[in-house]
Amino acid sequence: MESERRGVPEAKGMTELLADCLGKRVLENIDVKSRYYGxxxxxxxxxRAMQNLLILETSMSKERREQLLVSVCDSLAIESHQPSVKYLQEWLLVRILTRHPDFRGRMWxxxxQVGLKRxxxxxxxxxxxxHLTKTTPQEQLEQFVKECLQHILPCCMAQQFSVRLYAQVVIHKLWELILSCNFEMVVKEYKVAYDCLNSGFDQANNVQKNLKKLKENFYFHAFHPTDHFSLETIFYEIPRLSNVSTDEWIAVSEFEIIKSNTIIPLQNTDNSLKQQSADYSADPTIDKSSNLQKKIMPWKCSDSQPELEFFSEVLDDVNHRNYERNRNREExxxxxxxxxxxxxxxxxxxxxxxxxNVSEYVLGSLKYIEDKQFQNLSVTAENWIPVSEIKPFMLAQYLKSMKEGGxxxxxxxxxxxxxxxNDFKFPKKCLLLLGNEKGGIPADLLPLLDECVEVPQQGVIRSLNVHVTGALFVWEYARQNSCCNT
Structure with a gap:
């Protein structure tokens, strides 16, 4: 067969081939020490790979789904993922385990094993x-809930803050389910354990605060793994609710062209996810009545200090500034x-x-943001500002197009x-081009510019470090446009 001569097994469909390629991007060659930023x-x-794997899963074979389940579990167990990737991976597991309940023994x-290793x-x-409790048939639900309690209750006393918090929230949610379904035998067997756990919650205000915030997070409060399986959730709502940059939000209107050729719903039948917003929890150790240093170092996401431990007051400011930045991005x-x-x-x-609050930061390569020297100086600033790539040889065409754009x-x-x-008045809609450390701005680009502006100097050395120059320009623009008053 022609396909065999090319090294492609005939029985392996296009779905499996594409899934294999995507899996190599996100699920293979991972390292416990690996780290990437939002x-x-x-x-x-x-x-993007996980979004497409969620779609491809609908037409995979059972054997391929089992392989995918193991790969996703390994990825979650080894690598620290950004929230949007983590949500998509967990969702994929729920869908596989819902479709094949006989895989659940493997999951336990x-x-x-994960509890011992990481x-x-x-x-x-x-x-x-x-989330599997939402997709389990009613006749099997009581037994499955009992299994969940057996495995999750010990995690309520785990060493890691995030694990304890997740376990405690899920126990609360499971108990609400148990009472609503009137599982009397489960109540009788686990009531003492739940009451002991609940009494501890009542005595700790900080615990209650974090429990409440996580319970109200869209992922536990509104998201349903089956009812919300749509292109809208996969490509728009999950990125939006995970605080991913807006240029990764793909609106439903973009998929209208394939509306009649897809078995996956374009949009959700309810507005419960649309009504949610990205939510994070305050750090329970902060006393808001005390006088705190205003300079806060940006946080890092990890298993021991997840997004749930962010400072709420800082996040309120960040969300406000991101809203203003996105609103004013065009000008x-x-x-x-x-x-x-x-x-x-x-x-x-x-x-x-x-x-x-610069509206966009343009680099010669997006790979630069992975460099340790870059990260040491940026201290995660790249997570909170739109960053794009224009290679040096593309600058002339880019500048022309931006001028045409006003x-x-x-x-x-x-x-x-x-x-x-100090004499220059910056237009509101403005592009600042910075030169190379040694050569400055190339001569062939100068005619494309509307104005060249310099920093007045009095010393013998008639040049400044490009970062210092850029900072002075950014400050002056912000001052003139009243961006430094907040």
């Missing part, structure tokens, strides 16, 4: 078990750093752009006709 190039690739084995990731498996300042090639300069400039093109450069920064 809205990074790696994050986007993993999210994995649950126990306890911090058990929150994901606890969430999977909870704000774009900083183009494609000509800069030193990572500390790029990382430090990214931090400055985020601090002063942007004023400003170059930070000393020329015979350059204006002084």
């Amino acid at each position: 809205n990074s190039h790696v994050h986007r690739l993993k999210q 084995e994995i649950f126990q 306890p911090g990731c058990m929150g994901s498996f606890i969430a999977v078990m909870y 704000g300042l774009i900083v183009v750093a494609s000509l800069i090639d030193r990572m500390p300069n790029l990382g430090g400039l990214c931090r400055t752009c985020e601090a002063f 942007y004023a093109l400003i170059g930070a450069e000393q020329t015979s006709n350059s204006k002084r920064l």
Whole structure:
């Protein structure tokens, strides 16, 4: 057969081939020490791969689903994922286990193994078990709930904060289910354990606060793994509710062209997810009545300190600023750093752009944000600002298109006709081009600019570090446009 001569088994359909390719992107070659950041190039690739695997799962063979189940479990157990990827992986597990209940015994084995090898990731498996109760037939539900209680109750005393929190929330949700279904035997068997657990909650205000926030999170409060299986949830709601950059939100209207050729619903039949917003929990150790240092270092997501432990007051400010940035993106300042090639300069400039609400930060390559030197200076600023890629050889065409789009093109450069920064009035809709550390802005790009602006200097050395120059320009733009008053 022709397919066999090409090394492709004839029995292996296109779905399995595509799933294998996507799986290699997100599920294979992972390392416990690996780390990637929100809205990074790696994050986007993993999210897109998982979105497509969710769709491909609907037409896979049972054998391929079993292989996928093991791969996803390994990925959750080994790698620290961004929330959007983690939600999609957990959802995929729920759908496979719903379709093939005979796989659940394998899942309990994995649950126990993970608890010994890497306890911090058990929150994901606890969430999977909870969502499976929503898809389990009524006649099997009582037995399955008992199994869940047996495995999850010990996790309520786990060492990791996130595992304890997930376990406690799920126990609360399961108990509500038990009472609503009138599972008398389960109540009789586990009431003492639940009452003891619940009495501890009542005595700890901080625990109650975090429990309430997680219970009200869309994932436990509104999301349903079957009812919300739609292109809208996969490509729009999950990225939106996971605080992924808006350019990764794909609206339902984009899929209208395939409406008559897909078995997957385009949109949800209810508005419960639309009514939700991305929610995070406050750090329970903070006393809001005390006088705190205002300078807060950006947080890091991990199994022991997940997104649930973010400072609520900082997040309120971040969400507000992201809203304002997205609202003003079409008329704000774009900083183009494609000509800069030193990572500390790029990382430090990214931090400055985020601090002063720049609407977009343009790099010569998105791979730069994975560089350790970049990250040391940016301190996660790339997570909170739109970052895009324009390679140096594409700059001329990019600048022309931005000028056609109504942007004023400003170059930070000393020329015979350059204006002084303190005398220059920045237009609201503005693009700032920064030059290379050694060569500045190439001569062939200068004619494309509307203005060249320089920083007035009095010293002998008539140049500044490009990060310092960029920071001065960004500050002056922000000052002129009243962006520094909040």
